Amino acid sequence: EGSFVKECRSTASKWEITIVACLTPSGKEIAVGTEAEEKNIIYSCVKTENGASIQTRVVEKPAENRKCQGKYEGGEKFIEGNFVKKCFSSPNYEFIAIVNCLTPEKKEIALGAEFEEKSVRYSCIKTEKGAKIETEFVEGGNNGKELLCKDKYKNGDKFTEGNFVNLCTSNQYYASSTVVGCLTLEKKEIAVGRELVEGTCRYKCVKTENRAKLEKEKAVKGCQNAAPADPTCPGGHKNGEKF
Structure with missing residues (x-):
């Protein structure tokens, strides 16, 4: 009834109605003598001489910190x-600062430091704008x-790692590998930025900040994660099946 939950208590000789709980605006019950929080407001169900009353107080919550770049x-x-x-x-500001530089092999160098x-x-x-990387060839240059x-591929060599084709670029001072293609389940090569339909699937070799990734979607109904099944012979007989 109203903002309260009442209970009828009776015997053969008498009866009485007692408030046993209060209700929040959303209808949540709070037993007499307890409290509950709802939408940053604490509701207290307080026992009184006439039954009960609801008391409220606002919860002071600290503001959330902002996010950089959202x-x-x-x-x-x-x-x-x-x-x-x-x-x-903080709740009032956000900013981004450069804290380290990266070498081609992803080794972190602290501001003001150097690494060979x-x-x-x-x-x-x-x-003034953040940081910069300066390079200097070391005397001797690997003789x-x-x-x-990868300690084995020469300049211009292509090699496979997982589902990716890499190209080695090197000289006497520097060696680095770059992803130039992706491989489908049938090991067909797709150049970065290109796509290929194989069976029921369309594969895309997409360049990313780190290197590249292989995306797959249905070209027609039935694209699966596993390799396509071997075709069957007339009559539905499978590869190797005798009949």
């Missing part, structure tokens, strides 16, 4: 290009020998 939490680090960045935020990698010295220098990608 997605990074305060203190969260992320990579953009050759730099490691960190989000700093494959005959190249990388310096992470703080600037004139060309460096190898």
Whole structure:
């Protein structure tokens, strides 16, 4: 009845109605002597001489910190290009700062520090706009020998890792591999940025910040994660089946 839950208690000689709970605006029951929070308001069901009353007080909650670029939490680090960045935020502001630089092999270099990698010295220098990377060839340059990608592939070599085709680019100072293609289940190569229909599936080799990824969608009904099944002979007989 109203904002209260009442209970009838009776015997052979008498009866009485007692308030046993209060109701919040949404209809939630709060037993007499207890309280509950709803939409930043605390409702207290207080016993009185006449029955009960509802008392309220607003919950003061701290404002949430803003997010950098609408997605990074305060203190969260992320990579953009050759730099490691960190989000700093509060309820009133947010900003992003470069905290480290990255070498081609993804080794982090602190601001103001340097690191030598494959005959190249990388310096992470703080600037007014953030930071920059400076490089310097180390004297000797691997004694004139060309460096190898993955310690075995020469400049211009293509090699496969998982579902990706990599191209080695190297000289006596530097070696790096780049994804130039993706492989379908049937090991057909798709150049980065291109697509190929194989069986019932359409494969796309998509360039990403890190390297590349292989996307798959239905070209026609029935695209599966597994390789297409072997065709059957007339009569529905499977490969190797005797009849």
